[in-house]
Amino acid sequence: MTVPLHIGMSLAPTWLSGDAWRRNDSRIEEQYFLSFYQSIAAKAEAAHLDFLFLPDTLFLDTQAVQSGGGFAGLDPTLVLAALGQSTSHIGLLTTASTTFGNPYLLARQLQTMNWLTQGRIGWNIVTALGGQHNFGLDMMPSSDERYRRAKEFTDVVQALWGSFPSDALIRDRALGRFADAELIHGIHHHGEFYQVEGPLNTPSYPAQIPLIQAGASHTGRQFAASIAHAVFAASPDMSVARELRDDLRRRASALGRDPSNIRVLPGLSLYLAATREEAKDLHMATHKRLDINRRIGFIEECTGMVLTQWPMDKPITEEDLPANHGKVRSKTHADLVVRLIKRERLTLGALLKRPEVIGSAHWQIIGTVDDAFNSIRSWHAHGAIDGFICTPGGSWDCVDLALTQLMPKLADAGLLRSHYQHSTFMGHLTESVV
Numbered sequence: 001m002t003v004p005l006h007i008g009m010s011l012a013p014t015w016l017s018g019d020a021w022r023r024n025d026s027r028i029e030e031q032y033f034l035s036f037y038q039s040i041a042a043k044a045e046a047a048h049l050d051f052l053f054l055p056d057t058l059f060l061d062t063q064a065v066q067s068g069g070g071f072a073g074l075d076p077t078l079v080l081a082a083l084g085q086s087t088s089h090i091g092l093l094t095t096a097s098t099t100f101g102n103p104y105l106l107a108r109q110l111q112t113m114n115w116l117t118q119g120r121i122g123w124n125i126v127t128a129l130g131g132q133h134n135f136g137l138d139m140m141p142s143s144d145e146r147y148r149r150a151k152e153f154t155d156v157v158q159a160l161w162g163s164f165p166s167d168a169l170i171r172d173r174a175l176g177r178f179a180d181a182e183l184i185h186g187i188h189h190h191g192e193f194y195q196v197e198g199p200l201n202t203p204s205y206p207a208q209i210p211l212i213q214a215g216a217s218h219t220g221r222q223f224a225a226s227i228a229h230a231v232f233a234a235s236p237d238m239s240v241a242r243e244l245r246d247d248l249r250r251r252a253s254a255l256g257r258d259p260s261n262i263r264v265l266p267g268l269s270l271y272l273a274a275t276r277e278e279a280k281d282l283h284m285a286t287h288k289r290l291d292i293n294r295r296i297g298f299i300e301e302c303t304g305m306v307l308t309q310w311p312m313d314k315p316i317t318e319e320d321l322p323a324n325h326g327k328v329r330s331k332t333h334a335d336l337v338v339r340l341i342k343r344e345r346l347t348l349g350a351l352l353k354r355p356e357v358i359g360s361a362h363w364q365i366i367g368t369v370d371d372a373f374n375s376i377r378s379w380h381a382h383g384a385i386d387g388f389i390c391t392p393g394g395s396w397d398c399v400d401l402a403l404t405q406l407m408p409k410l411a412d413a414g415l416l417r418s419h420y421q422h423s424t425f426m427g428h429l430t431e432s433v434v
C-alpha cells in the first residue's frame, strides 16, 4: 500500500517571475486572460493533481512592478470560480486574509464557490504579508494580534458554515416545505474582533471545505495544528521540512487530533530542462537582473544587520547577528534566513544566491525531470513531506515538463494517483491509499 503525495499546482504564475516574462515565448500579454489559466488547469487536471492554487496579496509593490509582474495579480477567488467551469475534479485553493477580510462575507463567498464547483473549493488562510495602508491602518498589527484575529475569524467562518447546514434543505414539493428552520440557527458571536449574529444566508454544501494555513512561527504552527487540514510551508531543505512536519504532527496530537490529518506541503520551485546544464542556464537567465539591494534589504529585514558595506567574500556568522532582530513581515521567512546563517556561516555573496533570499524560501530543484523525481521520492521516503505545491519557474517549457512528464512519472511510481477516485477537494486530501 502506498500513500500518495498530495500535489497542488500554483497558478501564481511563477514561470513569469524574474526575467522569464521577457522571453519571446512567455505569452506575457495573455497573463490576465482566462484562457491563460485554463490551459494550465487542464494539464494539472489531466495529471490528476489534488488542487490548483492561487496565493494573494492586497497591495502593490510599485518598485518591483517596474521590472516584474509578481505583485500585480487578479482576485484569486474570482479566477478560481471561473476555472471551476472548465474543470470537473481538481480542487481549487484560494487565499483569503483574516487580517483584512470579513468573516461573514468570506463564509458566504466560499460556500457559494463550494456549491458552484460541487465541493472543490479550499481556503488558504493567511494573516497577510502587508497591505495595512489599504485598510485604514498605519502599521501591521503585531504577530500575536494577527493570529488572535485569525483564530476568531476562522471560528466565526466555521460556525457560520454550521449555522445553515445542507440537511436543513428539505425542498419537499408536496408538503411545500423548503427548509427545516429548526436546523438553522444563529451563532451569536461576541468576540474581541467580531460581532456576528448569523445564521449565514447561504446554505452549506455537503462537502467540507479544506483549510490550509501558511505561516510557521510558533503561534502560526499552533494555529495550524488546531484547525488546518494542510500547511503551505516554506522549507528550503529537507531538515527544515522534517522538523516542521514532526512538530506540526506532535502539536496536532497534543490537541487531540489525528496527526495524519495535518499534511505538510512545501512550495517546490522547479527549474526543469532536458539537461542539468540547460536547467542551470534557465535559472541563471531568470535571475540575472535580480536587484542586489533588494536582496540585501531583505536580509537586513530578517536579521536586523546593516550589510550595505559588508564585503561579499566575508562570512556572516551567528556572532554577527544582533540579539534582537527588528520588525519582520513574516517570522517564518526571517527564521529561515537566521537559521541558514547559524548553520552554514556563508559569505554575503553566497547568502545572496540562496533560495531563502532569492525566492520565497521554497524547496528548489534545478535539473532534469529525473532529478526532480529522485529528490521528491527521497523527501517523501524520509518523512519530510505529505506532498507539495508546484511552482515551476523560468519558462512555459518548465511548466510543461512538470505537468506532462514529472507528474506522470510520479504516478507510475505510485506516488500520485493515476485517476481521480473522488470529485471533491476534501476527497482528494483524505484519500490515503492508491
Ligand SMILES: Cc1cc2nc3c(=O)[nH]c(=O)nc-3n(C[C@H](O)[C@H](O)[C@H](O)COP(=O)(O)O)c2cc1C
Residues within 6 Å of the ligand: 054, 055, 056, 057, 058, 095, 097, 125, 126, 127, 128, 129, 130, 143, 214, 215, 216, 217, 218, 219, 220, 221, 232, 233, 234, 267, 329, 330, 331, 332, 333
Ligand atoms: C509559504 C507561505 C506562503 C504564504 N502565502 C501568503 C499569501 O499568499 N498571501 C499573504 O498575504 N501572506 C502569505 N503568507 C504570510 C503568512 O500568512 C503570514 O502572514 C506570515 O508568514 C507571518 O506569519 P508567521 O510569523 O507565522 O510567519 C505566506 C507565508 C508562508 C510561510
